[in-house]
Amino acid sequence: MPYKARVYVTLRASVLDPAGTAVQKAIQEQMNVEIQSVRIGKFIEIFLDSPDQTKAHQTIQQICEQFLANPVIEDFCFELDEIPRVSNLASQG
């Protein structure tokens, strides 16, 4: 089955985000609006094949822990959806 995972990697609340602060200041100075906070993280889309949802979930969890997030300074979460296969009939019709 084909699956699509949407992974969100964010800096932990206790970790400073200088890039976010720079963007926040630029917005406030140039747009004259009040911004409390800007935090910049990563958004990763992964397309994979897996025999079932449970196995796909395990795979993505492992990918996040080993490849995408640094557990010392980052948190992650993800959403996993099965992609419906498009029937061949559609293209033949």
Next chain:
Amino acid sequence: MPYKARVYVTLRASVLDPAGTAVQKAIQEQMNVEIQSVRIGKFIEIFLDSPDQTKAHQTIQQICEQFLANPVIEDFCFELDEIPRVSNLASQG
């Protein structure tokens, strides 16, 4: 009213993503799983004050266009939620 915006900035489908491809290859080699594609984008959380939802939406749209996304190579979308104010009674209770 306080609002929280979750902004997703992604590379356009026609734009190559060498970092994503490097991650994809690393996952395949080290975990021995079949990955179709990895695309790396940005995930930005913005906390702001605004008089109403419509004004907040306009502000975030403008921030995305001017500060967060490069329209030549990136797309963006966002979700906007009002943050319920916590009553003072809760902390006095």
